[in-house]
Amino acid sequence: MPDPIIPSYEGDFVFAEDRRFQLFSGGKLQPVRLRYAIYGKLNERRDNVILVCHALTGSARVGDWWPQLFGDVFNLERDCIVGINIIGSCYGSTGPRDINPETGEVFGADFPLVTVRDWTRSQALLLDHLKIDKLRAVIGGSIGGMQAIQWAIDFPERVERCIGVGAAPLTAMGLALNHLQRLAIRTDKHWHDGRYEDDLAPKEGLALARAIAMISYKSAELLTERFTRKPNRNGENPLRSLNERYDVAGYLDYQGQGFTRRFDASSYLMITKAMDNFDPALGYPSEEAALARIRARVLLIGISSDWLFPAVEVKALSRRMRDSKVDAEYAEIESSHGHDGFLAEPQKLASLLNAILRS
């Protein structure tokens, strides 16, 4: 696909300046700011909006992380694409690096627990403000897919199509991986419960967390293909000394270190915790009751080599939706990319998305 040219409008929406935003887990926030980005134009009937929800380290700028879907799937002559940064993130919306108005200090680990439910409810308030009642579709991968599913449950009248890629409640292995990543950050000597100066951030811990995450985003097959047992490409020799690495280790270090320049450790904690806690049943009498609320046409997409959100789990969720009389389909992308397939396989994804979006 050619590189698309993506116009973008960005804005901030402050929706809880005068009253508090009560969070599902009991905490509250006031004020709450949401950073959002709009690509394309809202049509007169205001019915051409596709809400695209981002994953753990994404932002409102959908064009930055899903550029290949613009043009063909997201046609800006026709569609109005809305991206909204989630509460707790470090890309413009209210998050743990903000000042806690009650203490005058940075929130850090005192930032209240947020859930996927809080994200969709806050996003709905922004859409109210923009006078967007209906979504032609809500789409996302990973945590973005959790939001898409939560939207379909919480606001059944507003969502026409719901598409989740590589998303389901985390299994025990996924919960374990997230826990290890948070532990890595909290073990860093600079963590200080999240009340660190920007130039004294827990970067080693965050880099390790990202490196742990990276192996969960890739399949073993892909790592073998790419790295085999080759020594690190800069000429290191793992047989010579403790510090000399294999290529896969050099890659993980590089990814981890680069990540610390673009992401915040306390946001990482908050968002992975919300990821842990995603469960359709949350706040409803049961999962069946929650799923039975859905009116949207649903497409859940699994990735064959995903071991963080195994395809079998995604498929099982779509089956439980059908058991609750939801119009839910399942499709699987054959890929060796693992969970990253939702970003790394835009062409395979595009054909599935086009089919449901044009229906």
Add this chain to the structure above:
Amino acid sequence: MPDPIIPSYEGDFVFAEDRRFQLFSGGKLQPVRLRYAIYGKLNERRDNVILVCHALTGSARVGDWWPQLFGDVFNLERDCIVGINIIGSCYGSTGPRDINPETGEVFGADFPLVTVRDWTRSQALLLDHLKIDKLRAVIGGSIGGMQAIQWAIDFPERVERCIGVGAAPLTAMGLALNHLQRLAIRTDKHWHDGRYEDDLAPKEGLALARAIAMISYKSAELLTERFTRKPNRNGENPLRSLNERYDVAGYLDYQGQGFTRRFDASSYLMITKAMDNFDPALGYPSEEAALARIRARVLLIGISSDWLFPAVEVKALSRRMRDSKVDAEYAEIESSHGHDGFLAEPQKLASLLNAILRS
């Protein structure tokens, strides 16, 4: 199986007091001490010895970590079981917590790089000392299996049977997992290049390393069976605060913390590095040339759900052995225990071991 009663004789053997022990990677050690344990009696023909090689965190005391194999598989009326602690470990043999005679200080990260080849060569020197020429079998799981295979390559005339369980050269995923564990230790503020006081050891880093290792030792299926998405059994509620955990996280923390009371961080680094570097080709013109040296009857055992040493890799190694005209068989244990299956499935292992040991 009933709990066996295991007599044990332990000893120390110092084999490089007056001359240096040259290591494969170029370093040297002097002196070198090996801690060993003997169960049962050497017979008059000195041909009833089974060398049992331990894994990463094991010791010479085979009875401590493979107790269920005593009685039926290891019959002390018939067999003489020898266990030898590997160089670099913290269970009695020379390791990084020893004093470096050249500096008068603890070795720490300056401990020379050891390889599986150094382990087998040092073990051979101990067996020379004990006047044991031939091994009825050499057996091990994981890193113990690497030693068994290395023994068959390096000392073809001395090994009658070689049995490796869940052992093959690590794939890129395995190399990545080991790297992350070492990174966890080195990120700990108490690491200090391994020159820490015993009461100021890098325990948080070591606990995290162990927790990362634990998920690689178990299958996703087993974690789901055991923990599902249950909150931590002590009554924590992950929806209430950042620090409250799911059950699988509580389990990993418990395992990690317990481990710091019985293992040393610098040994962990040294041994995982040797695990990385295991490769039959090491020091030979090629893998074929190395494997072609083997005269032992070989049994490699894969565990169906092992993702650290995937069964397919173990099977492929046995096939390459057969391509090199080795009498090598492959067997697979069906188990949801993952890599831990070599410890957790003694009954399934016993029947396979009995078949080859009694042949």
